Amino acid sequence: MSTDQRLLDAMLSLANDLRLSDVLHHVVQVACELVGARYGAMAVAGPDRQVLEFSAGDEGIHFPAGDPRSITTDDLPGFLAVPVHVRGEEFGSLYLAGKAEFSQRDEEIVAAVAATAGVAIENARLFEKARQRETWLRATTEVTTAMLTGTSGRDALCLVANRARAAAGGIVATLMLLNDDDELVLEVVDGGRGVLAEGQVVPRRPDSLTYEVFDSGEARHSAEAGACLVEPPGAVGPGVLVPLSAGERMLGVLLVSRPAGEPVFDETDIELVESFAGQAALVMELTRAQSNAQRLAVLEDRDRIARDLHDLVIQRLFGLGLGLQGLTGSVERPTAAERITKFVEEVDATIREIRRTIFSLQEPPSPNISLRGQIMRAVQETAGLTGFEPALSLQGPLDSLVPDALRPDLLATLREALTNVARHALAERVQVTVVVDPSAARLGLVVRDDGVGLSDEPPHRSGGLANMAARAARWNGNCSIESVPGEGVRVFWSVPLVQEVPWRSR
Numbered sequence: 476m477s478t479d480q481r482l483l484d485a486m487l488s489l490a491n492d493l494r495l496s497d498v499l500h501h502v503v504q505v506a507c508e509l510v511g512a513r514y515g516a517m518a519v520a521g522p523d524r525q526v527l528e529f530s531a532g533d534e535g536i537h538f539p540a541g542d543p544r545s546i547t548t549d550d551l552p553g554f555l556a557v558p559v560h561v562r563g564e565e566f567g568s569l570y571l572a573g574k575a576e577f578s579q580r581d582e583e584i585v586a587a588v589a590a591t592a593g594v595a596i597e598n599a600r601l602f603e604k605a606r607q608r609e610t611w612l613r614a615t616t617e618v619t620t621a622m623l624t625g626t627s628g629r630d631a632l633c634l635v636a637n638r639a640r641a642a643a644g645g646i647v648a649t650l651m652l653l654n655d656d657d658e659l660v661l662e663v664v665d666g667g668r669g670v671l672a673e674g675q676v677v678p679r680r681p682d683s684l685t686y687e688v689f690d691s692g693e694a695r696h697s698a699e700a701g702a703c704l705v706e707p708p709g710a711v712g713p714g715v716l717v718p719l720s721a722g723e724r725m726l727g728v729l730l731v732s733r734p735a736g737e738p739v740f741d742e743t744d745i746e747l748v749e750s751f752a753g754q755a756a757l758v759m760e761l762t763r764a765q766s767n768a769q770r771l772a773v774l775e776d777r778d779r780i781a782r783d784l785h786d787l788v789i790q791r792l793f794g795l796g797l798g799l800q801g802l803t804g805s806v807e808r809p810t811a812a813e814r815i816t817k818f819v820e821e822v823d824a825t826i827r828e829i830r831r832t833i834f835s836l837q838e839p840p841s842p843n844i845s846l847r848g849q850i851m852r853a854v855q856e857t858a859g860l861t862g863f864e865p866a867l868s869l870q871g872p873l874d875s876l877v878p879d880a881l882r883p884d885l886l887a888t889l890r891e892a893l894t895n896v897a898r899h900a901l902a903e904r905v906q907v908t909v910v911v912d913p914s915a916a917r918l919g920l921v922v923r924d925d926g927v928g929l930s931d932e933p934p935h936r937s938g939g940l941a942n943m944a945a946r947a948a949r950w951n952g953n954c955s956i957e958s959v960p961g962e963g964v965r966v967f968w969s970v971p972l973v974q975e976v977p978w979r980s981r
Contacts, residue, residue, distance in 0.1 A: 495599040502592040510581040513573025557589045561597050604743055611747045614638035615754045622758045635755045636665035645731045646711055652727035688716045689728050694749050696740045713739040717752045721760035784829050796822035845874045846882055850909055853889050860897035871911030884946040891943055892922040892966045900926025920968040929958035
């Protein structure tokens with residue numbers, strides 16, 4: 476086979492390779508075979524300055540320091556270097572050695588191979604970019620579909636981090652979001668140390684690349700972008716940080732890091748990661764807005780129901796109860812009067828049940844039960860001990876003004892007082908009142924029963940009664956107990972809401 480035919484076949488074979496690494500290996504191999512060189516190498520003039528070597532025989536010549544870019548023909552006889560251009564720009568150089576002398580014909584052949592290599596390299600680049608775009612598009616579509624069909628909260632964040640890491644060929648991906656103190660926190664870490672690294676606060680330093688991205692809204696890439704945040708130094712390689720922004724709203728920063736030794740992120744990579752992060756942030760903001768709209772609709776509906784129950788149903792029942800109670804005096808048969816009285820009691824119980832429902836409807840929908848809900852639950856739990864449910868009255872902005880640190884003592888006092896009623900009072904009725912006074916200065920708890928009362932005069936404070944007093948004293952408050960034999964007990968527990976030492980420091 477002639478040299479020209481071999482050259483043509485080699486050029487055609489180069490067009491079949493679509494992966495860049497395969498193209499580079501094939502170019503070196505073809506050049507060595509066509510001119511009889513024992514050693515060939517491709518030095519790529521890319522961002523990673525990669526050197527790809529290929530040995531054509533067992534006695535291959537090894538270039539000094541493994542890098543042929545610094546060698547000249549004076550240093551090594553039988554050495555040939557030919558530049559490789561892609562779209563008019565130098566991509567790298569093809570180096571050959573291991574032949575006594577390269578002829579003019581050899582140089583022409585290698586130049587033709589280099590020209591063909593430029594076309595093949597460009598095709599491989601285009602194919603790689605198309606493949607990358609397809610991968611990121613698939614990841615974006617999956618995240619968008621999942622969030623629009625119900626995935627939300629932490630599951631959505633984990634999905635974003637996982638798909639970003641997989642699409643970028645990364646070893647770890649981190650979502651950093653703002654907390655209430657305007658600090659970036661490692662909210663989700665996919666890969667690497669994972670959940671062990673989550674929850675860390677990113678320190679704001681003058682040289683912080685993360686905050687530079689967050690403040691400027693522009694992506695940054697670095698050979699060590701991931702090492703300082705998630706993994707020990709040297710555990711990960713180059714990384715890219717892109718902003719998570721939805722319009723003017725900045726949500727956080729997405730960091731994707733590749734394994735150590737991998738090439739840095741080029742402009743195409745950064746563009747794809749930015750596009751993915753922008754789309755993910757928009758969908759996250761959209762799902763948040765939809766969730767808020769649905770929550771608002773539920774709250775409005777609950778408020779309407781509570782208003783209707785209070786303004787219509789309770790008033791009608793109250794009027795019905797008064798009408799029935801007015802009939803008892805005009806009924807001559809004792810049994811009929813007794814039945815009417817029981818009907819009135821049933822109406823009263825129904826009114827209390829509806830009021831409890833109204834309180835429940837007015838509770839804020841949060842993961843933690845509101846103070847009103849906790850009080851109602853404590854009262855309901857006592858019904859199994861007393862045989863009836865105590866009447867409950869809640870007054871004032873309890874949920875917004877009573878601090879979290881005070882609530883356990885309030886609830887413990889309430890349970891202690893109701894337990895004492897169940898054990899000792901032999902009562903038929905109990906009234907519980909929890910109130911924040913109009914000046915928003917004090918919190919009061921009153922538990923009153925119609926039982927047998929206390930035998931001690933004045934009441935001897937021991938056991939549960941002493942505990943209630945101690946809980947009030949802890950908050951600079953007071954606890955008083957009034958008892959009249961045969962007429963029941965009244966427990967009044969009161970603490971100031973404004974403490975000399977702020978409750979947050981306790």
